Amino acid sequence: MRSLRTMLVGSVHEFDRRRWLLPALNIAPHSFLARTGAAMLILAGIAWLDSYSGPEVQLFVFYLLPILYVTSQIGQRMGIVMCVICVASSVAVGWHDGADVGPAKALTAAARLLVSVLVVVGWGRLHKMGQALAELSLTDPLTGLQNRRGCLLRGEAELTRMRRSGECLSLMYIDLDNFKAVNDIQGHKAGDRLLRVTAEVLLQSIRESDAAARMGGDEFVLILPGANSWGGRSLGETIRRGLCQAYRNEGVDASASVGVATFYEAPATFEEALHDADQVMYRTKRANKGEVLQQDVRRKS
Numbered sequence: 160m161r162s163l164r165t166m167l168v169g170s171v172h173e174f175d176r177r178r179w180l181l182p183a184l185n186i187a188p189h190s191f192l193a194r195t196g197a198a199m200l201i202l203a204g205i206a207w208l209d210s211y212s213g214p215e216v217q218l219f220v221f222y223l224l225p226i227l228y229v230t231s232q233i234g235q236r237m238g239i240v241m242c243v244i245c246v247a248s249s250v251a252v253g254w255h256d257g258a259d260v261g262p263a264k265a266l267t268a269a270a271r272l273l274v275s276v277l278v279v280v281g282w283g284r285l286h287k288m289g290q291a292l293a294e295l296s297l298t299d300p301l302t303g304l305q306n307r308r309g310c311l312l313r314g315e316a317e318l319t320r321m322r323r324s325g326e327c328l329s330l331m332y333i334d335l336d337n338f339k340a341v342n343d344i345q346g347h348k349a350g351d352r353l354l355r356v357t358a359e360v361l362l363q364s365i366r367e368s369d370a371a372a373r374m375g376g377d378e379f380v381l382i383l384p385g386a387n388s389w390g391g392r393s394l395g396e397t398i399r400r401g402l403c404q405a406y407r408n409e410g411v412d413a414s415a416s417v418g419v420a421t422f423y424e425a426p427a428t429f430e431e432a433l434h435d436a437d438q439v440m441y442r443t444k445r446a447n448k449g450e451v452l453q454q455d456v457r458r459k460s
Contacts (some may be wrong), residue, residue, distance in 0.1 A: 194232045198225040198241065202248060209252045219249050219271055226275055227282055235283035242275035299373040301351060302358035310372035310380055314429030317370075317384050321425045328384055329391035329421045330436035333357075333398070335377035336414045336448045345411075353411055360401045364394065380433065391419040392453035399451050414449035416440055420456045432456075 202225045209218045222245040230238030250268050297309030305313060314330075321328050335357065342350040354377065361371045361379060370382040381398075383391060395417045402415045418440025426432045435456045443452035 191233065194229070198229045198232075201225040201228065202241075202245060206248045206252055209249065222246075222249060223275065223278060226279060230279050230282050231286055235279060238279040238283065239276055242272055242279060246272045246275065302354055302373050304358050304361070304379070305370060305372035307372065307374050310370070310374065310382070310433075311429055313370045313372075314382055314432065317382055318425045318429055318432070320384065321422070326385045327387050327421060327423045328382070328425070328432075329386035329388075329394075329419055330432055331381035331383060331391065331395055331398070332418045332420070332433075332436040332440035333361075333379040333381070333402075334416050334440055334444060336416055336444070337412055338377035341411055341413055349411070353406070353409065353413060356405050356409055357402060357415075360405050361398065364398050364401055380436070386421070388421045388453060388455055391421050392451065395419045395451040395453060399449070403449070416444040416448050417451040418443055419451065419453040421453065422456050426456075 202222070205218065205221045205224065208221070212218060226238055226241045226245055229241040246268055249271065250264070253264065297305055297312065299306040317328060320326075335353070338350065338353065341353055354373070357379060358371070358373065361381065365371060365381060365383070368384055369386075372380045372382070374380055381394075383394065386394065399415055399417050406413045418436055418438070420432065420436035420439045422432060422435075426435070439452055439454050443450050446452075
């Protein structure tokens with residue numbers, strides 16, 4: 160599901176902004192060309208077999224292969240375009256073989272086009288359902304933040320980017336103080352509300368390039384690409400104050416201990432980075448609950 164550009168880019172780039180087809184596509188030019196080229200090669204092979212087998216053997220069902228490939232790799236709208244191309248190719252093969260052209264053939268072509276489009280629509284919906292299920296597997300159902308699995312996947316991706324770009328990375332580990340008391344005294348409903356409020360404050364405080372996750376219980380993590388020591392500390396203070404204000408507004412006696420670990424050199428794994436950030440958080444929790452502690456980890460010499 161990506162976007163069309165190339166020379167195809169020059170001329171198509173304008174077309175991309177103005178027509179109904181291309182806003183749904185969002186792939187890099189080389190990727191689009193590779194996938195489209197693969198689909199056309201499959202189509203050419205099927206058309207050749209169709210022509211070679213003659214009119215006695217109907218191979219139209221195999222035309223669904225490039226249609227489904229394009230639908231899954233590029234998008235539903237491009238899949239519909241591929242339907243038209245495949246039906247047209249099938250008709251052209253029939254003409255080449257000397258088949259009569261008449262109302263019956265036109266009706267057959269229309270029926271094939273309708274069936275192909277219905278297959279594309281069904282396949283597209285199935286693909287979207289799969290994407291939705293994949294997203295659910297990475298999302299915490301209570302807060303809507305990433306869950307631990309989603310955090311680990313995003314974190315490993317950020318470490319890869321960090322090694323490539325040489326930028327720094329900060330991890331913020333947040334633990335709620337007195338959360339158990341809120342659950343015990345006011346009930347789990349109040350505790351769940353506290354977690355949702357925490358998530359709202361985190362999402363309002365971070366950039367688009369950042370990521371927020373609930374690691375389980377009352378522990379949260381923020382992944383902050385490109386955030387240096389000062390930036391991590393500053394955001395930590397902003398979030399601590401925002402959470403305290405939100406908790407007061409909710410009438411809850413709670414606070415947040417915040418640990419910020421800043422990396423100038425990528426650790427071996429994201430699990431290791433999480434452990435470092437967790438240790439920073441526990442240091443501030445043991446020394447002075449409800450405060451922020453920032454530490455540089457493995458700074459380049």
